[in-house]
Amino acid sequence: MRYFSALLLAGLLAGGPAARAQIAPAGPKTDSLNIRRIFDEALLRGQCYENLRYLTGTIGGRLSGSPQAQLAVEWGQRTMEKAGFDKVYLQEVMVPHWVRGPKERGEIIGNKGKSVPVAVCALGNSVGTSGKLRAGVVEVHSLDELKKLPDAAVKGKFVFFNRPFDDALIEPGQAYGAAGDQRRSGPAEAGRRGAVGALVRSLTSARDDNPHTGTTQYAAGAPQVPGAALSTLAADRLSLLLKADPSLKFELEMGCQMLPDVKSYNVVGEIRGSKFPQEIITVGGHLDSWDLAQGAHDDGTGVTQSMEALRLLHAAGLKPERTVRAVLFMNEENGTRGGNEYARLAQANKETHLAAIESDGGGFTPRGFAMQGSSEVQRKIAAWAPLLRPYHAADIMPGHAGTDIEPLEAAVHPKALIGYDCDSQRYFDIHHTTADTFDKVNRRELELGAGSMAALIYLLAKYSL
Amino acid sequence: MRYFSALLLAGLLAGGPAARAQIAPAGPKTDSLNIRRIFDEALLRGQCYENLRYLTGTIGGRLSGSPQAQLAVEWGQRTMEKAGFDKVYLQEVMVPHWVRGPKERGEIIGNKGKSVPVAVCALGNSVGTSGKLRAGVVEVHSLDELKKLPDAAVKGKFVFFNRPFDDALIEPGQAYGAAGDQRRSGPAEAGRRGAVGALVRSLTSARDDNPHTGTTQYAAGAPQVPGAALSTLAADRLSLLLKADPSLKFELEMGCQMLPDVKSYNVVGEIRGSKFPQEIITVGGHLDSWDLAQGAHDDGTGVTQSMEALRLLHAAGLKPERTVRAVLFMNEENGTRGGNEYARLAQANKETHLAAIESDGGGFTPRGFAMQGSSEVQRKIAAWAPLLRPYHAADIMPGHAGTDIEPLEAAVHPKALIGYDCDSQRYFDIHHTTADTFDKVNRRELELGAGSMAALIYLLAKYSL
Structure with missing residues (x-):
């Protein structure tokens, strides 16, 4: 029992979210309540599942350069405009055009x-x-x-x-x-x-x-x-x-053959920070998918969760103090051109990036977050674990964050790159196959993930790093 | 950062099973290695998935009193006999016979x-x-x-x-x-x-x-x-x-109608403890299911994981010091007659029961264990969390243990009743319906659960409570 402090144990054994939140610095009580509001919105009035149904079922597989990829760009823009974000725009990027x-x-x-x-x-x-x-x-x-x-x-x-x-x-x-x-x-x-x-x-x-x-x-x-x-x-x-x-x-x-590059786009939606609008938090997934299936878990879930994370903050009335961007990256699967272009523009525009989050490991039940960043930054984020524990999203540990946000590292040095981490036992059963379809996604698992991402964004936007 | 000890954080942030095992009393290094052997056996040579395929596919739904329930009894006995346990036997019990x-x-x-x-x-x-x-x-x-x-x-x-x-x-x-x-x-x-x-x-x-x-x-x-x-x-x-x-x-x-009671059985398989054979650890699930479907997650998974837990100890060469029993309880769904009879016999035979574990919440990806028992006992088990963390089964908290093992409480006062706790977001989508079928079970999730249960049994059998 040497390393288990009595307080930690008391928290662990008393059970229940309230009791467990005492284990570590939980931030003010309001954080706990605000995060609960985020999850209420996600679980009771969530939109990501129906958005995913449309993206996967009506648009379907959307390999870079395909007509479906273009439909997905237009859908992403339209969906974020409807959600009432402050600004929605496209970033042009040339992408490979491989056909099967x-x-x-x-x-x-x-x-x-x-x-x-x-x-x-x-x-x-x-x-x-x-x-x-x-x-x-x-x-x-x-x-x-x-x-x-x-x-x-x-x-x-x-x-x-x-x-x-x-x-x-x-x-x-x-x-x-x-x-x-x-x-x-x-x-x-x-x-x-x-x-x-x-x-x-x-x-x-x-x-x-x-x-x-x-x-x-x-x-x-x-x-x-x-x-x-x-x-x-x-x-x-x-x-x-x-x-x-x-x-x-x-x-x-x-x-199959590789055709000449085609013009495509990242889709960006933004809620402007109320106090520090020049400090940016990015959350994203990739809009392209392989052509074989619907690209449900790879990465329709990440795309719809990222848009939903912003919508949750908005709908829960939690106006962030820092600017939050949902980015639907183009061409993760066979080129990372969208991720590179997003980073290039961030650097060219001399933007300040606080942190970036990517969801590209499926839309399964939450576990927590995998992080790249200094120990100090990792420690700060790990201190928020008690606020995420009631949602089973408190497992915060070092790990790969995401392919699309990786180029930001060298370009604008964000303090943290963060990957949404969820249960992964089923992911590679369907990954890159015809079986990666909407029916493999569970509504509540998807929504809990979006809520977890929104909760982390809420904390990052409020406390910085 | 007040409540987070520096050591805990160092463990948390260093990542990797080895580093994280330093957080709390891990027991000797051998425990970590032995548990790894259990999981190797589960994941590389596991038998519970194929056992479940037979139980759900060949036998199918097996409501108490049905011919399928009788087939399941015979299958359970045969399967444990083949696995080479020390003793396999039936406990006769009269069960309700309701037909749809x-x-x-x-x-x-x-x-x-x-x-x-x-x-x-x-x-x-x-x-x-x-x-x-x-x-x-x-x-x-x-x-x-x-x-x-x-x-x-x-x-x-x-x-x-x-x-x-x-x-x-x-x-x-x-x-x-x-x-x-x-x-x-x-x-x-x-x-x-x-x-x-x-x-x-x-x-x-x-x-x-x-x-x-x-x-x-x-x-x-x-x-x-x-x-x-x-x-x-x-x-x-x-x-x-x-x-x-x-x-x-x-x-x-x-x-539908209720017919006269029918004779049925609990199926019990036992590995005799090498040092304290009179001290018993029970692990079980329920063999009966509703008639509508195959009873895959409810509770084919619990039944096959319980048998597998004993087999894993056996196959990994970890002869337990205390007696371990896999019990396939009859009639959880509409009577709990099997659970009651098991407890009655335990009392009548003046058995000493150290702990009982039940898996009856589906066979999804592990989270940990829910416990009933004194704070002291809960503290002891929680101290093993670091050994289970590499397998994502370290969430040990108070909660309902299981319907079939509950009657043991009053009958023989085991020190702990423990429920295997796994991710539950998908469970009630299929629970008690025609959709509770084998294809909803993921092989690795099932095997990780069996490994987690075997690991806990290994620790209980070695250290008692």
Whole structure:
């Protein structure tokens, strides 16, 4: 019991939000009441769930450069204008325009003529196959393993990257990070070694037939070969068949291609600070999504929660002392052009940014916030935990904040970059697949997240850092 | 910052399980490693998900007294025998045998002859309608409101209890508790006042057409009238139509009935304690479910997690010093006969019970444990929080432990009754409906819960209380 102070324990064991709020500096009682008002508005009169229904159901998948992405920009602008924010505007940005083409086809072809069609999809930014591409397959489990293979083992073949998620990791995001280099760099490395293409096991713990797309990057000047994701069941099957018949062939057909850049936009909505309007707090998600599905959890939830966070402050009558901006970033998935442009403009306009929050880990039940910033700043934010504990959003710890807000760091040095952190066990089951749809989002989980984000913004806008 | 010790903050901000484990007395380093072994086994070689697939998919709904309940008993016994526990046995218990009969029918009949069929189901234990039952409707929002109505307003009518969930409550379980008296006592009170039946708004925040069953209780000697649940959409519709036409009629047809009691069983599996075999730790869930669906989250998850918790200790080579029992309780839903019998036998056999754990709040992502017990005991268990924090199961607070283990309190005075606490936002969307199916359960969430329960048992078996 050494390190548990008696007071902490008393708070812990007495139970109930009121009792637990005594554990640490809770700020004035009004903060607790105002945050409760934010959550009342979120849970009783919330709008983010219906907004998400429209974005995912009526507009649907909205890859950068697509007509749906443009519809989403117009919808975002219209929705924030209707919400009565002080200012709503667009930031023009050129974005990549990659198109998938017809549904991809993959087939394992045994030497005895037996062929097994398997579920595949092109990785984002991949080149196509120019018709049917048939070749042998060499299986590896890492980029390192590929490096060690002799040229003859790779040349003219598909490199099949088959390292699975490490299920022992408690955070699926860590498993994603640990397996992700295969998708991001696999095709580039395979091309460099003379392979004709790369087949990548989908980045998920789920065992199903849903291939997971996601961005892959070619190296400048190096050969570009097609990269495809295999569903985990397809990967398991290919691996098994390869063991029995190492000389089997794989046939891939993908019509994807990269077209010239297209004009698009970040959408920005602003509530002007009543006392310190020049100090800015950004909250955002990304408006683009992969084309395969509706982009519900990635990142329709972040987009609608960010707009909702501002609306909650507004509707609860909590006019912030500092300026709060909801930013719907364009092109997180395959370029981060929107995030870079937002940071460039912030710097060019000599703006002062206090903090930025991003929600891009799904719209599941809240856990808290992941932070980048000095220890002092992290300590200040952690001191607000008791105010967030009644909402199960009090887990405040260091971690990655978000891809779209990351460029602000170098550009304008905000005191904190903060990622909304929610339960993540289900996220990678559906991430970047046709299954990332509205029905996977729970209304209350979404609303509790928006309330948590609004509560943090309320505190940041009132107390600074 | 007054109440936050520097050490606590250092632990909080340094991040990572190891760093965070310094916050409070973590017990020896071996505990941390042993718990990690438990979770490795759960996540890498877990069996509870496949067990749940069989219980829900092959056996299905298993209301007390049904043939499926008997199949579930045999399955539970067989599964624990296969798992290699020291002892597996049945405890005979007589249970109620209520049957639903043909699918229920409900219809709103306007005075101009227009009729609207609506989604209804009988409440568990309800009497049937003996053919079609047609009557006027009086809407109330509480038992109190019914009390204040004059007899003439109630007599010969359906009492329509339409108090919704309070969505502002953060814990849906609290909303369930606050609205639940309408279902439990509504039909009894309606009958006492001369009504012909009771229509009860389904106990959920969801707006859909799924009626939620659940037990209702008649008072001894008072008139028994039929009680039906309306889906929330049906309740909204009936309320709206009543406003326009207060003299409309409702027609209900239910063929449910209570048959004579049937012999059934609790299933008990045991690992004998190596040092203190006479001291018992119970972990359990309930084997029966409502008949409408598969009883996946209620309580297939609790049953399979409880068996898995013992298997995890066994497979991780952590022979407990105290006896650990997995108990699959029969008849939680409409009688608690199994829970009562387990407690009666414990008392009759003069057993010493250290603690009992129940998982009956769904198989969602872990949060921690809810406890009943002295402050001293609660303090002891709370001191283990740092060991559970890496698994997000460190939220240890007072609360209701579980219906099946509750009777142990008076019978053998265990030092703690403990409820496994998991995220609950989705639970009442599906609770007691046709939608409580296997596909709503996430494999990793289920396994993390089993791991959390096994970790707590490991600590209880090693350190006592």
